[in-house]
Every structure is written in structure tokens, then in C-alpha cells.
Amino acid sequence: MAWGRRVVECIAAESCATSAGSGGESGAERRLMMWLLVAAALLACAGAALIPEPEVHIQVLEKPFLCKRKTRSGDMLLVHSDGFLQDNGTRFYSTYVENSGQPVWFTLGIREVIKGWDKGLQDMCVGEKRKITVPPALAYGKEGKGKIPPDSTLIFNISLMDIRNGPRSHESFQEMDLNDDWKLSKEEVRAYLKAEFMKHGNPVNESHHDVLVSSIFEKEDEDSDGYISAREFTYIHDEL
């Protein structure tokens, strides 16, 4: 990996620079050599710092004149989409074909879809069309999936047909998810309930909260892994 290699270069150059300097010889040549090595180390390190995080490239193809509201995490989006492999242009997915020609709903920002969609479909208006280019790290990575070979960069043409408010906001999930691991533990839910009770001036009753937390998890932790995932949170919604 390029980033790892750069770091190795930095370390190697630095140690060379150090050993050149500690040789005790003070000739101009040796000093020059030392400075060249230091400069090389600095350049390599600067290069490493400049290597960007994988990003989605967004090209707006069409934007409506009127835009009442823009998409944000937690919204439900209705989209039509065509997906292509950048390498050879093969279309591997299309709502116009596969979903009986119907657009599909999904919730933005909760990793229900690939990260590239969560990042690339923010701030979008109904009626807007985008072409997004998604690097493998934000799509199906080194493994690939189905028709998508390993390490594929994907191109999607996406039309946003409609936006609905998600049943629960992304913000409240983030507020509850104290350690940012994208799932709610019993402790996090308990802490949230406690805070809510106190906010409304109710006395905190620990055993009552335990019962409440258990019943919430019984209903909402669909896969019984002991956590309420962002997805589980977004789709079921009575107690919280």
C-alpha cells in the first residue's frame, strides 16, 4: 500500500540521516549528504501526509430550478440508479431493469448502502441527477461482490425521485451512540433514558430502567447480538 511504503521510506531516510550525522566527520560533503537525506525524508513525509482519503467524485448532471429541501443523513431517499464498472463500462445494476423498473427506497447515512452512496448523495434535491464515481474502498473493496470484480471503481448515474423524513433522525442515534461504534449498547440506551427522565424532571428509577431497556432490546435488537445497530434503530420506533 502506498501510504505504508511512504512511512517506511520516511523511517529509513530518517535513520540514514541520523547515522550520517553521527559519524563524526564534519566535511562539507558529508554535511551536504546529510541535508539531502533530511530533505528527502521531509519530502517523503510530506508526500505521505498529502495522500488523500478515498473520496467520491460527484458530478451534477441536472439540477432542478426549485429545491425545497436537500438530502441529509437519516432521510429516506427514492432513487433510480444505473451502476457501471469504470474499467470496461459494463452495467452491473439498474433499477430501470432489475426492480421491475421501479425506483428503490433506502435510508441515507446509516450504511444500508455502500459508503460511496452515503457520501455521494448528500445535499441532493428532488429531481437532481448525479454521476458519482466511487473508489473500491467506498464500495465493495478488495473482495468485490457478485458481478463486481475485486478492486472495482464504480460509476453510478443516480436520479433522486423523492425524499422522506426517516422514522428516526440520524442525529439522535449519534447522540446516543456515545463511543461512535455505530451500534447502541444497553449501557448507552440506559444512559439516554436516564438523561431523558432527568430532563423531564422525573426521578430516576434504576429497576424500572432495567425493565425498559430489556423490553427495548427484545423488540429492537432483531439479530440478538446485544446491540441496536443504526439499521435496527432506524426501522423500528416506539420506545425511544
Ligand SMILES: [Ca+2]
Ligand atoms: Ca455504541
Ligand SMILES: [Ca+2]
Ligand atoms: Ca442488533
